[in-house]
Amino acid sequence: MSHSMTARAPIPCCLSRPAVVCPLGDTPAAIEAALFQGQRGLVDDDALIDARTLPVGRVATPLPDDSAWPAQHRSRNNRLLAAALTQLAPTLEAFRQCHPDARIGVVIGTSTSGIGETERHLGHYRQTGQWPEAFHYQRQEIGASARFIAERLGLDGPAYTLSTACTSSARALTSARRLLASGRCDAVIAGGADSLCRLTVNGFAALGALSDAPCEPFSVNRRGINIGEAAALFLVTRETGGIQLSGYGETSDAHHISAPKPDGAGAQAAMEMALEMASLTPGEVDYINLHGTATRLNDSMEALAVAKVFGEASACRSIPACSSTKALTGHTLGACGALEAAFCWLAMQTERLPPQVNDGHIDPQLAPLRYATADTRQTCRRAISNAFAFGGNNISLLLERAS
Template identity: 65%
Template sequence: MSAAFACRLSRPGVVCSLGDDLETIGQALFDGERGLTSSDAFTPGHPLPLGRVTGELPDDSQWPKDHRSRNNRLLALALKRLESEIEPLLKHVARDRIGVVIGTSTSGIGETEQALAVSGREGALPETFAYARQELGAPARFVAERLGIAGPCYALSTACSSSARALASARRLLKSGQCDAVIAGGADSLCRLTVNGFISLEAVSDKPCLPFSRHRDGINLGEAAALFVITRETGGIQLAGVGESVDAHHISAPRPDGSGAADAMRQALAMAGRDPAEIDYLNLHGTGTRLNDSMEAAAVATLFATPPGCSSTKALTGHTLGAAGALEAAFCWLALDQGRLPRHVFDGEHDPEIASLPLATTSAAPARRLRHALSNSFAFGGNNASLLLSRTE
């Protein structure tokens, strides 16, 4: 079977703790190299493993102050890596027919934290402060203004499924005829709010995380930006199906039986016209928390009689929150392009109390050619999203 409508995902522009070019990122991804560094930048005196971007980012000192944020600097570098796709797009497609959809959960809140540290509770905020850069729509405005795009422009913020939903939204803009191309993806940067927020939930591990291990004790946090140019072109790697559900079980905990997560995967398969047995790789949400991994294993077991090779790449990059959906879609793109499975890195101690999964713990070549990959993003409030990517060549 084939999907009634599909759209082409360009070669992605990506910056994360594994690097900022696809060759370097792919090498680390397939070799299972963790991009985590120990830092107490957000938790003084309490170092944590973090997926920090350590490479040089574009200088924002001459940008309008509304745009000066680490989030936008990450996006600017991702856009630079997309130049070969964007330049011909801007020449051949009317700019009011190009949309921008960005997923984020932090936007420029890190810069607001710095401003408040300077001003204190009573002092005036510094002249460099701009409220607009912390608004959730700020990253989408930044991309549109930087490229001179005049089509639909907005951000989505559904916590950890934000940028997966941004890609799903881009697909709808194309299918509905509102756009001829969409630049879509996500960006989130590390800041005190998110790091300490997750600590308050007792969800952060002091050690490199161990998704699906019996010894797992929480997540590592990270930052990233990942962008695609999405068009109606045929061929290449297609966003063939999307699935979205909201189970609203709890403000931060997942529904234990995984039914909402399974529903999102089921929808993506149905939209793409694919059976579970056709999926060659499953990128797990796999945060490394007790509840999430248990729920996701149950959801996978519900849907797949024999699950495909799978992995959680958050052990390599940290959980990049609003950027995770687009980042891991980029990893699926790389898997389909290179014909290799991203490595699952943990201590090898499978949890006997959850459904068994065929984790890709070695760099051995897959038994069959990779044609279809499914990527999961499950967020607070039961905001679930699954994306199905298919290689057509």
């Protein structure tokens, strides 16, 4: 890979302070405290799957009341987004004073939308043969999330939702960057949300991918994932300074409907593309937020891909510090790309790194990585956040703190 021939992006792509609602909390102070101390935000749940109790990453903080909203917008997914929007409001309102609403876009990633509400209404339908009055099909449409935000805020710019499973909200950020580069928008509200529901939990159970205990990414004892929920939003603008999305890479393995390609070629290529777009060498990256689902196949593939890209970074520099924050939040599916980009954003602002939380028994069969600990203190100027999804679609985001 050659970096010398690649020019810097023609426009800046600044990510505002993230607005986050997740199992670690809903304020910067609460989230940072849990994130950098490695505190798990998982709770036991026996309602999402029959005859089985599972640890899940459930948002416990109060969410906005949706009883007065239009029926098509009443869903837990949108309540998560509304809570995040409240945090984003001061930044957005200051921007709107100088820019027309037609120049502000909305791009959201999700995989569940309002399916949880439909699940509850199905019980009524099975008993009576009729849908309850509160049921509205539109709330479960994939496009509902972006439409909700645009209508709630009265924005007239492009508004659409992406659903590529666990890469959805990471792709929303790259789509926002392209909207800015095209000149179509001056700013984009970008990120994602997913809420806990029986459909996803039972689907992953059918694949044999769920762990009955808190997940253990990269441990020899890893047994699978925990499912979580979250919302994470950014206002993406052309402003200079701050935290920039300076590169990204998107690839597709086309290897298997649910399993990653074992050699990690697609993940490797995504990281290399992100580095090339940002005109950076591997040795200039300080931290990698790993996708790290704690499944046998993902962790093996990802460790191998990271070692291939960063193992020869420099004769005097080791592999960047790495960690998977899914041990803390669970796998938030369509929200994880934006959520974990937000964690990288916080790491670059605080110069603390999220530690790798597991049982301490790293799998010796994995390619060796340098895992961050709660005691890790270092300057973090540049970070990569990985997200990989069903169908072998991969994305790596490269965030950089401007000088």
